[in-house]
Amino acid sequence: MPTTYVLPQDKKILRSVWKKNGNKEPWIIKPPASARGIGIKVVHKWCQIPDSSPVIVQKYISNPFLINDTKFDLRLYVLITSINPLRIYLYDNGLVRFASVKYSTELSTLADRYMHLTNYSINKLSSKYKQNEDAHACQGHKWTLKTLWNYLDKELKVDVKNLWQRLIDLIIKTVISGERSITQLSSANLGSRYNSYELFGIDVLFDTDLKPWLLEVNISPSLHSASPLDLAVKAPMVHDLMNIVGFQIPCSKKFTEEQLSKDLNYSNKYLCYDSRLYTRSLSIAEKNKQQNFLRKSRQKYLKNILEDLTPDDVRHLIQYEDELTQLGSFQKIFPTSTSHEYLQYLDGPRYYNFLFDAWETKYQNHREEGKYLF
Template sequence: MQRKFTGAFYQIIPETFVTGAKECKPFMAALASSSKALWILKPPNQCCGRGIKIISGGSDYTYEPDKRYVAQRYIMSPYLINGFKFDMRLYVLVTSFDPLRVYLFDNGLVRFCTHKYSTSTKDVANRFGHLTNYSVNKKNKAAFQSNQDAAADGEGSKWSYQALQAYFETQGLDPTAIHLDIAALIVKTLVCVESPLVASLNKQAKHVNACFELFGFDVLLDANLRPWLLEVNVFPSMSSSSPMDKRIKSILVCDTFQLVGVAAVDMGAGDLKKSTPKPRRSVKPNRQDSTESSVTAEDIETQWIQALEDEASRLGHFERIFPTPDTIKFLDFFEIPRPGNLVYAKHLQMKTTTPNQLDGGRPSKGMPNAAVSAKPTTRQRSFSRKFSHAKTASLSYNE
């Protein structure tokens, strides 16, 4: 991510390597560069803290060429509560990647370590002080505190995200600013992976509304309350280990299906790919011998905007974090400019200048320090001109 987008704007993930027989040199060089740094090694395709190691730069670590790890520089100064490290599991729903529509659930899980945080040599190997995984810390029988009351969600070894926000207020901190920073981190992450995911979906999806994805984002706050992305889970657990889990996840599942909205498809209408066409990147002029669907740009724009507004009426406990009137600043970071994203930016900007027209749902909280400019960039103007030429042409579709 930081190779793709330089500068502080995209410094949202700790330095990370994927190790293996052919990828060992960069990681070993980074490991040797600082004897004080700690690194966390996570085996791929594992969960519940299985196989995770923490090593120091000055340790006698022996590289294992037959084993692959995701090696991540350890955040040495996490924000602590009562001396304990914690991270957050936040739930992010993507209803469409092209155009991109992203929603953040208003609650989540805050998972605490059960041993006070220390980076001393004798404590580095103590998993209870460094790994926040519930499955790890529940084994610490002497210190683990299970949640037995859904209403008491700010006690024990697992809190709710809303309880954490309330705690920040008691400490004189600004939970809204922290939340907006986290939302920006989530959007940046999805923008970075949008291009390959859209390419894959175009090859595999049989219908434009055939899929959605609920992600589990694991986020850590450092001592300066700056959020860092630890990992993104494509199969976040929906099991309920406590009354609080059950309450949060029950609402999450219900609101997910409500927001997604299952569209009825006429299975007897023939090829599903033709029943709801989706624009490809390129726009081709109309030809008499073309077998492609002839749909105007206005038709496509109307479908995109209708989907956005329909979802805005079914938000439940979700909030839309992309697109919003403030996220026009992210458009230049997409690898491929997509017409739908530009249509959304113009649509939302127009609505912000029309006071009597509401946004069909929860108001956008916006992004921190996001100066909204109604003036598109050169790249956006160029793309807009190309897309506008399609208003009397046939569009090429690829599902």
């Protein structure tokens, strides 16, 4: 991630850095709680920094990887269905947004938003912007991610698989960076594991070495489809997303067997609700098991944590396995048999992450065998 300062609280620190470099390096300013590129600008003079307004000031990546001499970024779609345990899915397609003016490193060009910003909402207003209606074509100022991979592979001989893995690494670390606060808020406010998920739009830029840089993470990314290209990416993505998260119908009322037997249709209406599925309370035995395994090394919990599954363990694992039957074009990137390498970056040990690590390690290649434990 580029060096970033949150103003006004980091203004003194930024000022000291600025004095060392003078007005020779560009910075990008982003206002909070905004969208569609509103308020974003690239600057190189201290007088252009707001005095007291809350903004993000970020080191501008001035050596972007170019295609047709033009800057571009990626919009990746990332679905998180659970924060504890952590479950992350990455859609296999996305959008590639190009600037509409050829790139220049001259400081005199920094005010040209059509050159230095890649937001579609900005560049569609440019007289040089070219629409691309074909999801498979390398033309215009918006491509699909799959089209980009094909271009990089065939035209530039880039190792696209390696590039994809680097993006996965970036995404996992990005999510982990906010895992602590999200876990705390989720624990305090969610009544069920089934009533919360989030689709994020993660924007990434490649530099000249094809190193991926995180630009920003968008909540509620636009699902508006302004062209057949947009529709080709977003429509199947939303379809798969809804299948993964499922549609649960919790009910706060209790019905006696006599009430349900009076009307067969009535019983069918509430057939999918079972209060045991939604409970988050733990028995004393379950609490003791969780506390016990939090103190164990990976070698020890891999050996023993699956030996005596509790009802709570089973509920988590069933929900997870249900999700995996509906992935469509989403790829599971966490948990996997190798994702335990990222657990060291978490704020502290999480029992459910240990449970899922053990599950993936043992049953990744023969999931049906694992399901017999249920």
